[in-house]
Amino acid sequence: MTFVTPVLCLVFLLSFHATADVKLSITDQQGQPLEDAVVELLDPANKTFSVKKAEVKQQDLTFIPFVSAYQIGTEVDFPNMDKTRHHVYSFSPAKVFELKLYANKPEAPVLFDQAGIVALGCNIHDYMQAYIYVGQSPFLQVTDAKGLVTFNDVPDGSYQLKLWHPWQNADWVTQQIQIKQGQMMSYQLAITAQEKPKKPKKGFGASYTP
Numbered sequence: 001m002t003f004v005t006p007v008l009c010l011v012f013l014l015s016f017h018a019t020a021d022v023k024l025s026i027t028d029q030q031g032q033p034l035e036d037a038v039v040e041l042l043d044p045a046n047k048t049f050s051v052k053k054a055e056v057k058q059q060d061l062t063f064i065p066f067v068s069a070y071q072i073g074t075e076v077d078f079p080n081m082d083k084t085r086h087h088v089y090s091f092s093p094a095k096v097f098e099l100k101l102y103a104n105k106p107e108a109p110v111l112f113d114q115a116g117i118v119a120l121g122c123n124i125h126d127y128m129q130a131y132i133y134v135g136q137s138p139f140l141q142v143t144d145a146k147g148l149v150t151f152n153d154v155p156d157g158s159y160q161l162k163l164w165h166p167w168q169n170a171d172w173v174t175q176q177i178q179i180k181q182g183q184m185m186s187y188q189l190a191i192t193a194q195e196k197p198k199k200p201k202k203g204f205g206a207s208y209t210p
């Protein structure tokens with residue numbers, strides 16, 4: 001039994017060495033943490049698919065989340081938590097669709113099968129806006145309120161880093177990076193954070209009943 005433990009340790013170390021936990025911090029041009037920034041790590045050799053239960057809900061006349069990011073092939077549900085009905089649509093080339101006036105849940109989720117940025121709107125409430133970033137990599141996340149994302153078990157190697165935020169004028173910022181164990185990387189985007197769209201305090205539409 002005495003030599004079993006070292007062997008187990010070695011196996012553990014070897015498997016630990018092959019992948020990395022990667023933390024990224026994204027700030028705006030004032031150096032403030034940037035929420036709702038999409039971070040994608042692309043490795044052309046990695047074709048894995050991470051199945052996620054995806055949902056963009058309408059609550060309090062607002063899309064939640066404001067920005068979400070899913071891999072190609074993800075089906076997204078659009079549940080309506082409000083009493084009023086919504087009419088969700090997109091005219092973006094990556095996915096053109098509409099879910100005509102509905103309460104509760106539409107009949108079927110929407111399949112996002114093409115990479116790109118999908119801008120969502122509601123025909124009834126003009127101020128409702130949200131974005132879905134459809135990416136190619138399973139390493140795809142959106143920064144939290146602290147401007148942070150953490151990717152677990154990323155295989156060491158060379159990746160294309162893609163960054164996108166709704167307030168950016170360009171499609172995305174891209175850069176070649178090297179992933180190694182225990183990294184913390186920081187990036188600054190040349191934009192100023194603005195308030196997320198939300199329902200006007202005394203907005204029209206709040207009392208809309210179709």
Ligand SMILES: [Cu+2]
Binds near residue numbers: 085086123124125128
């Ligand atoms: Cu609506």
